[in-house]
Amino acid sequence: MQSRKKVMSLESMNPMVKETKLPIADHLAQRAEELQQDLKQGGKGRPYSEIMKCHTGDICSMGQKPNTFIQQVAAICAYPELLKSASMPEDVKQRAQGILQGVDGFSIGGYNLRYIDYSVPEKIAKFIERRDGGIPSNPRNIIGCHGVNLCIMNVMDLVTTKEPLKTGVLVPVPHCPVYTNALVLADAIKVPYQLDEGNDWALNLQELRQALQEGRKHCNPKILCIINPSNPTGQVQSRKCIEDVIRFAAEEGLLLFADEVLQDLVFGAGYNFHSFKKVLFEMGPKYSSTVQLISCFSFSQGFIGENGLSAGYIEYVNIDPLVMDCTVNKVTSGHPSVLGQIVVDILMTPPLPKDPSYHSFMEEKQRAKEFLAENARLTEEMFRQIPGIYCSPIRGSMYAFPRIDIPEKAVRQAQEQGMEPDVFFCYKLLEETGVFLAAGSTFGQDEGTYHFRLTLLPPKEKLKSVLQSIRDFQKKFFEEYS
Amino acid sequence: MQSRKKVMSLESMNPMVKETKLPIADHLAQRAEELQQDLKQGGKGRPYSEIMKCHTGDICSMGQKPNTFIQQVAAICAYPELLKSASMPEDVKQRAQGILQGVDGFSIGGYNLRYIDYSVPEKIAKFIERRDGGIPSNPRNIIGCHGVNLCIMNVMDLVTTKEPLKTGVLVPVPHCPVYTNALVLADAIKVPYQLDEGNDWALNLQELRQALQEGRKHCNPKILCIINPSNPTGQVQSRKCIEDVIRFAAEEGLLLFADEVLQDLVFGAGYNFHSFKKVLFEMGPKYSSTVQLISCFSFSQGFIGENGLSAGYIEYVNIDPLVMDCTVNKVTSGHPSVLGQIVVDILMTPPLPKDPSYHSFMEEKQRAKEFLAENARLTEEMFRQIPGIYCSPIRGSMYAFPRIDIPEKAVRQAQEQGMEPDVFFCYKLLEETGVFLAAGSTFGQDEGTYHFRLTLLPPKEKLKSVLQSIRDFQKKFFEEYS
Structure with missing residues (x-):
């Protein structure tokens, strides 16, 4: 022995x-x-x-100080007795009351799968529609998640097959190490494409094309990852570049994985955040009905910086809902925490101008x-x-x-x-x-x-x-x- | 296209x-x-x-009402201004203050890896030592986690190899569906052993031996999973049975995976919870220095029932710390939420008899x-x-x-x-x-x-x-x- x-x-x-x-x-x-x-x-x-x-x-x-409104609502949700507290603003209490009424047993302690799987995705879909100028978003295509790292790993797991060649994934260089680990764990092959440092780290289509050709020699590239705004380079992609990338993905039959975690943080003069979803739909049905897109947003690195609360979501475009069910399945093996999804909920429906907390929140x-x-x-x-x-x-x-x-x-x-x-x-x-x-x-x-x-x-x-x-x-x- | x-x-x-x-x-x-x-x-x-x-x-x-002390401490941690609240009991405030002093920027919003990777495991180790009558527990062997489902999946991923035969895992029948999914995803083979319904669902060693022999015909069984107390059967294993299982694992070179999530919930007259760790060490160094054991505890289904907070931990015995680092790595790809680990923290060091909240907590x-x-x-x-x-x-x-x-x-x-x-x-x-x-x-x-x-x-x-x-x-x- x-x-x-x-x-x-x-x-x-x-x-x-x-x-x-x-x-x-x-x-x-x-x-x-x-x-x-x-x-x-x-x-x-x-x-x-x-x-x-x-x-x-x-x-x-x-x-730095975290956002007060979010902290206050979270505290009441954790301990509903605080609804009676005189020191909490009225709209904070109303918000917390509304959330608590939508969760099981008026408590964040339950699994609360209905809240996580239906209520929050409905609010996320409305947020995405507002963000993208009315382009529709279906809650059925949205999954709340415990941070984006696990999402990346789940998506890689979903598409990875090994026959006849291993699955390849185009990843920008430089990129977050989480991509490296996700690919290793999924037994997929990293196909790196170099961002153009000489051109302020812009995505260079020629470079991307070469990387794909190179990758096809030894694996089966299926996914193209884009990080926008870019961690670590601080670059923000132009609308033209996003269109080019979408056309490229369509031509080459690649699924787009848009890591848009930092979308709230664009401040360069003349620069705006364009979501891949919006650009895709504005390019017309030739693209919007065919190109598969997965985009993700996390609040660990947004303006509120609640990294420790592990709150995020992921939206699927042109992907069979039955595939989604398998994703839900994988993701629910580690249900996101209810408090994390409450943070998502709050951020998707921030205070309105009529609310007492509006000014301080904004x-x-x-x-x-x-x-x-x-x-x-x-x-x-x-x-x-x-x-x-x-x-x-x-x-x-x-x-x-x-x-x-x-x-x-x-x-x-x-x-x-x-x-x-x-x-x-x-x-x-x-x-x-x-x-x-x-x-x-x-x-x-x-x-x-x-x-x-x-x-x-x-x-x-x-x-x-x-x-x-x-x-x-x-x-x-x-x-x-x- | x-x-x-x-x-x-x-x-x-x-x-x-x-x-x-x-x-x-x-x-x-x-x-x-x-x-x-x-x-x-x-x-x-x-x-x-x-x-x-x-x-x-x-x-x-x-x-059912969740535990008040936990709710109160969690609420203050979410919104530290509540430290000034007159309606919170003094020991609750002290506890929250202590936790907040140990996290980055006095806020649960940070990644707080030091708190998660060092502070909480130290408290867990002390809890385990108390539980097991002084048998030592090393914080280095403990990982806090976001619920146990992800842990099971990570452990399966860690040990699974495919050559020359796929890895087999002995799983009791009946068992939670999470085991099935974890094995499928890790591409490991389930080797079921039937619990003895005629004998109040006790674990039958003869049945286990037969299952192992059967499994060895088509895979390489490496792990033996035990769920105690059992979900779904409600059985609690006797000390004698645990000893037999440990001896069996030692003889057969199996790693023991003890799912002890429900350890707080034993109420049958004459029945007590015996941890595998404690029994292993009481059997002497022949076993305690050789048998590899992983045990896990989660607070989603304990007496507090905070499922939604996703709080748990996992302890490794006789496993190389370098292997642990790979586990940490996998687990941290989805850091447990800070609030979840605060719940673990509180439960590992519940109020003492001198504290005002002691009586209501107990x-x-x-x-x-x-x-x-x-x-x-x-x-x-x-x-x-x-x-x-x-x-x-x-x-x-x-x-x-x-x-x-x-x-x-x-x-x-x-x-x-x-x-x-x-x-x-x-x-x-x-x-x-x-x-x-x-x-x-x-x-x-x-x-x-x-x-x-x-x-x-x-x-x-x-x-x-x-x-x-x-x-x-x-x-x-x-x-x-x-």
């Missing part, structure tokens, strides 16, 4: 799962955690007193967007002044993704230590300044180029100090390794 | 996903929904005014358990009086799973309509009485036997009326089809 191989060990485990990586380079995260613990114990003379977690888009950990929303726009300007300006750092204009999202020069000597030293050169850069930066960035290699990048991702979420003064730290470190780094 | 096959269609989709079924027979659920809508519009002279959803274990939809907990025990007695008694219905003693859980006779004529008619005979029975019952039960075939049953699952959660008077409806219907059904 002792000599038997263990069922669950690194040798015996599913090789597909083993291949996945933790989101955002784990070595950096581990070191950041160690440093933070060290700082708590005094920090032994380090020149910084806190770790600035600029590697991720976590609004709350950056000290003001908080507007302020969050202006704040990001201002931080984006600040970041661009600062990077423009640093030799060796090149930042494209940031039109949306909550990230900057500048390219950095890394001297040959530093590249060699990184390689000797078994690190990507940009991880090496971020590691040293973290160690010396406490600023924690995400390395570009986590997102993918053209060979021989190096980047990092910086979140735009720190309060202005903190962001300034982060940018100065990066500037000073970069200078020193260059001197050391040149 | 028009003639191209769609990427996502019933023909082209992943056959594994297509094979999965919705949890709990969907036809019945759909009909129940239609009837409910019909009742809302007057019901056209139906002899009932509501659908009694006795098919599932949803405490809230049965009109009283609510005790009342929930006594309520179930009483409903179990009521159910057993009533079924004992109905010819053609046979109910084993219910020692725990929140379900009864009686066997029913179905006359030959009804079996034939069901088959003509393409229904399982027990689904046919439940369908007719639903139609005529408004009582919605889950058919035994959803859980698996010995060939030629028929069952249904009834939740014990309705308030006593409602449960009485449900049981009477079943009795009257059964009599009529027999007369009609005999």
Whole structure:
């Protein structure tokens, strides 16, 4: 019995799962955690007193206030006795009362499948129709979900087949690591297409076409993923580009997966968010009745930044409802939390001008967007002044993704230590300044180029100090390794 | 372009996903929904005014009050301004304050990975040590999760390999449908072992051994799943049986997956919950250092019944931490919601005797358990009086799973309509009485036997009326089809 191989060990485990990586380079995260613990114990003379977690888009950990209306409604839903509280605004109470009347037993504690599967999708459909200028949306095509990561994984699972060739998925470079993991787990093949950094990270159709041709040599590409606004590049796609992509998908028989998680965060002058759904329908029935589209929205990274509440939805276009049932099935194996769907509910039907909470709600929303726009300007300006750092204009999202020069000597030293050169850069930066960035290699990048991702979420003064730290470190780094 | 096959269609989709079924027979659920809508519009002279959803274990939809302390702490965590509220008890505020101090930005809206990955597991480990009489538990071996369904799927994914034979998983019959789906999706093979209905649904080791031998003919059985207390049978395993199962797993080199979700719900006289972890360690190092064990606990079906909050955890024993990292990775692709983990936090460290909320917390907990025990007695008694219905003693859980006779004529008619005979029975019952039960075939049953699952959660008077409806219907059904 002792000599038997263990069922669950690194040798015996599913090789597909083993291949996945933790989101955002784990070595950096581990070191950041160690440093933070060290700082708590005094920090032994380090020149910084806190770790600035600029590697991720976590609004709350950056000290920003979440949206009050949402918090208030959520609190009452969690503890309905608060309906009697004199300190809660009347429209907050009315909203919470309405939600509670629609859930089982006047409590968010139930499974509440009717609320999740019917009531919330109806509100989402109305929101989508308003957003898209009246183009119809059918609640039957909408599924609420626990964050978008699981959605991506479910969609990949749905379309993946292995005969005669494995399924290929076109993914932009750079992209969120969640795509990499979802593809590995689904045993699908990543077919990367490079975004055009020289053209402010625009999607280049020629590049896409080449990638597809290349992919067809070794797999069966079925899905084209687009992230708009782009995480991590901050690019926002033009309407023309979206039309081109739709035409391309139609010609090539690809399903479009539009990751529109950051749709609320567009602030570049002259830039607007165009949903793939809207553009598709405005292109007429030749496209709108044939092209399969899946688009998703999550509120973890929108203006409210309630990452921890895991609230999102996904809409299907031109997909057989019976296929949807299988998706529902997969998704319901991990029902979204009821509170998460309540947040979706609130956001789909925000306070109206007549409601007492309207002004504060809109003001908080507007302020969050202006704040990001201002931080984006600040970041661009600062990077423009640093030799060796090149930042494209940031039109949306909550990230900057500048390219950095890394001297040959530093590249060699990184390689000797078994690190990507940009991880090496971020590691040293973290160690010396406490600023924690995400390395570009986590997102993918053209060979021989190096980047990092910086979140735009720190309060202005903190962001300034982060940018100065990066500037000073970069200078020193260059001197050391040149 | 028009003639191209769609990427996502019933023909082209992943056959594994297509094979999965919705949890709990969907036809019945759909009909129940239609009837409910019909009742809302007057019901056209139906002899009932509501659908009694006795098919599932949803405490809230049965009109029971969720736990006040948990609701209060959750509400403050959702809206920290409530810390100033005079109407909240002092210890509730202290508890919420403590939780908020441990999360990023004093808000549940952040990703809060430190809280989820370190703080809560530390409290869970202490809880497990208390529960198991001091046997050590390492927080590093614990992962908080969004309900247990996703956990089961992740574990199956982790161990599944396909060469030279597909992975087999021993699953008790009857069992929750979630196991079926998880195995289908992981492309693993279900190896069913029949629980011994003649012996109050006890686990029969001889039966288990035979199933394993049978399974080895066509797959590579690696995991043995045990559900204790059992959903749906209401059986609670004896310590002796658990020891036998551990010895069996050791001899046969199987990993034990102990679904201990219902551990709080044991009320049969002379019956106690014994965790597999505790028994394993009390059997000495020969077993405790070799047998791989995964056990899980969820609070969706415990005494608080907060299904909608999706809170649970999973503990690994004798498994390489590096394998765990891959699990964390999979699980974090769908981070559990922060509020769900706050519920775990609260339950792991309930109020102490000195706290003002202690008495009401304990009283609510005790009342929930006594309520179930009483409903179990009521159910057993009533079924004992109905010819053609046979109910084993219910020692725990929140379900009864009686066997029913179905006359030959009804079996034939069901088959003509393409229904399982027990689904046919439940369908007719639903139609005529408004009582919605889950058919035994959803859980698996010995060939030629028929069952249904009834939740014990309705308030006593409602449960009485449900049981009477079943009795009257059964009599009529027999007369009609005999």
